[in-house]
Amino acid sequence: MRYIEPHAHMVSRTTDDYERMALAGCEAVCEPAFWAGFDRSSAAGFFDYFSQLTEHEPKRAAKFGLKHFCWLCINSKEAEDVKLAEEVIALIPKFLKCKNVLGIGEIGLNKNSRNELRVLEMQIELAAKFDQLILVHTPHLEDKLKGTRLILDVLKNDKRILPERVIIDHVEEHTVEMVLDCGMWAGMTLYPETKCTPARAIDILETYGSEKIWMNSACDWGVSDPLAVPKTALEMKKRGHLAKTIEKIIFSNPKKFLHQSPNFKLV
Amino acid sequence: MTKQQILDLYFLDARHKLIEIAAFLDRIERADGKDDFRLKSFRAALAKLDGKKKNQAKNVLLAFSDLTTKPIAKATSKGACGAFPKIK
Numbered sequence: 280m281r282y283i284e285p286h287a288h289m290v291s292r293t294t295d296d297y298e299r300m301a302l303a304g305c306e307a308v309c310e311p312a313f314w315a316g317f318d319r320s321s322a323a324g325f326f327d328y329f330s331q332l333t334e335h336e337p338k339r340a341a342k343f344g345l346k347h348f349c350w351l352c353i354n355s356k357e358a359e360d361v362k363l364a365e366e367v368i369a370l371i372p373k374f375l376k377c378k379n380v381l382g383i384g385e386i387g388l389n390k391n392s393r394n395e396l397r398v399l400e401m402q403i404e405l406a407a408k409f410d411q412l413i414l415v416h417t418p419h420l421e422d423k424l425k426g427t428r429l430i431l432d433v434l435k436n437d438k439r440i441l442p443e444r445v446i447i448d449h450v451e452e453h454t455v456e457m458v459l460d461c462g463m464w465a466g467m468t469l470y471p472e473t474k475c476t477p478a479r480a481i482d483i484l485e486t487y488g489s490e491k492i493w494m495n496s497a498c499d500w501g502v503s504d505p506l507a508v509p510k511t512a513l514e515m516k517k518r519g520h521l522a523k524t525i526e527k528i529i530f531s532n533p534k535k536f537l538h539q540s541p542n543f544k545l546v
Numbered sequence: 547m548t549k550q551q552i553l554d555l556y557f558l559d560a561r562h563k564l565i566e567i568a569a570f571l572d573r574i575e576r577a578d579g580k581d582d583f584r585l586k587s588f589r590a591a592l593a594k595l596d597g598k599k600k601n602q603a604k605n606v607l608l609a610f611s612d613l614t615t616k617p618i619a620k621a622t623s624k625g626a627c628g629a630f631p632k633i634k
Contacts, residue, residue, distance in 0.1 A: 359621045390621035420626035424611040452604040517555065518547055
């Protein structure tokens with residue numbers, strides 16, 4: 280079984296995780312820029328992080344035969360400080376020239392504040408200006424519904440943004456339909472305690488179909504499982520899904536979306 | 547999958563989770579002090595599990611959600627607690 284891990288924060292994971300993912304059939308891992316668990320003290324911290332994502336992490340992955348790609352942005356948890364966000368966004372164009380960069384992400388909202396929304400718009404502008412794919416983080420728990428609606432409104436109102444070049448991540452039962460109805464891609468995050476369990480993710484697939492949808496572990500420094508995608512593939516098998524259907528969800532679909540970036544090459 | 551196959555695969559797991567919820571509510575009832583909006587949201591969400599209605603997972607998620615539509619003035623925290631304080 281081969282699969283693509285389309286959303287994982289490998290800077291927070293151990294080398295053992297890379298090995299286990301490779302053994303489970305992972306061929307490529309894609310790493311969106313995110314919150315480190317604490318606020319960086321300046322834009323220089325982001326410069327170092329972007330260097331880590333574009334230079335160091337691909338080498339670490341390559342030791343296990345894994346291709347490593349990344350997305351760049353300032354995350355929504357640090358977006359309340361608009362001046363900092365402006366400084367970080369100014370750093371990004373230089374890094375877009377790196378060969379493993381797929382686009383702008385994971386941008387989005389966290390608490391659905393005005394400043395978060397302003398920074399989201401600034402980063403959508405950046406994506407439009409440089410013709411980049413967009414990966415969107417939707418808020419957690421009670422904030423997800425409202426945040427998803429606000430994000431979709433912004434994206435739909437910008438006619439430069441093609442919906443098929445946007446993935447809205449962390450969808451659940453109450454947000455997946457509105458995302459797919461917009462023509463955008465939907466990502467389901469498989470977490471042990473929040474977001475989707477494997478069983479619920481498969482329920483969503485069985486209800487809404489297998490077009491424009493992928494699954495990811497979003498493994499990071501919190502409670503998460505870097506093998507969540509292959510474990511969900513096993514759950515699909517238990518439920519009688521055919522091998523070709525499973526391959527579509529865990530390999531072909533992410534490959535189809537990510538291939539819209541000229542930097543996404545598996546060989 | 548048939549209903550029988552789903553029961554075979556998931557019944558024990560669902561039974562286990564239901565008992566955990568019941569024990570959680572018993573634990574709350576035994577404890578001293580005041581509860582807060584989270585428990586009210588929890589009870590409102592439980593009420594969505596009535597009968598054979600469709601979309602119960604979606605309705606539970608909606609019961610915990612912020613249903614307002616305008617951005618807040620400023621983010622004063624980073625975390626989410628799982629329920630929105632809408633029920634007074």
